[in-house]
Amino acid sequence: MKLLTPTPPAELPEEALLARLRCRRAALDLRGAPPVTEAPAADAVAWVYRRLNRRLRKRLEPFLDLLAMRSLVLGLRYRLAGEAAPAAVLNHALLAGPLKQLVTASEENEATIARLEAALAGDYPFVAGLISTYRNQGPGGVERQLGDGILQHGLARAGNDLLRGTLRYLVDMRNCLMISKLWRWQVSQAPPLTTGGTIAIDRLQRIWATHDSERLARLAVRRAGKPLAAVDAVKMEQCLLGGLTGFLRRAGRDPLGLAVIIEYLWLAQLAVHNQLLHQALATDRAELLEEVLLP
DSSP states (O other): OOSBOOOOOBOOOHHHHHHHHHHHHHHHHHHTSOOOSHHHHHHHHHHHHHTOBHHHHHHHHHHHHHHHHHHHHHHHHHHHTTOOOOHHHHTOSSBOHHHHHHHHSSSOHHHHHHHHHHHHTTTOGGGTTHHHHHHHHHHHHHHHHHHHHHHHHHHHHOOSHHHHHHHHHHHHHHHHHHHHHHHHTTOOSOOOOOSSSSSOHHHHHHHHHHTOHHHHHHHHHHHHTSOOSSSSHHHHHHHHHHHHHHHHHHHTTSTTSTHHHHHHHHHHHHHHHHHHHHHHHHTTOGGGGTTTTOO
């Protein structure tokens, strides 16, 4: 089974979609920020997806898969924690309906993981062995296998420099936040880092071994091209998220480039994340939203 919901490709010419997205993006600039309410942001993803022609959908598939996997991982995180996922997670426009049903079904956790592996392993080989991972490493191991796998899967299929650069940035972001998070949790075991980024794994491993938080912060600042307000996981995440937004904004200056679409989808994803985070903070459940943008 594919992660993406099977919707017929549009017949809209690429230039027409890009023109409409540039107008929508300009409207966001006039308002000063992307939409922050749940429904408009989720609708924005659906609006773009329905208007992608066959060529654009194929070129964007690694990024679209990443967004769909983010929704699946978050839904699974709530499911395995014994909680109901927010509507914004379950109604994600890109995630296939059967996968949404799977993470909301009333059954044992192990049965859910087994069904997920059976559903996805044929199209995504990195999902093979997921039930074994769950038995040996629990929900965290499942998330790592799915998150690492979809990034590696996307990098192997990325057909242009922009998409590859976006995925490599997300790998670097994932690794930096992983180290910071495990320091905060006082975990002694070395973190399972994801390959494929621009920051060398052995460099990150040395930072981990020496617990050099200042050096990690400098790497994050250099990667994001933005200042870091404080050396903690939350500020680092904000810095790196802002860096990716800036990277896509600069790439999106090409009016006929793929970055116009990717930046718009990213802003919509950020808006949904911010809404979910606001709701989670109100209920003291913000930890359920850590690192879910990666996925």
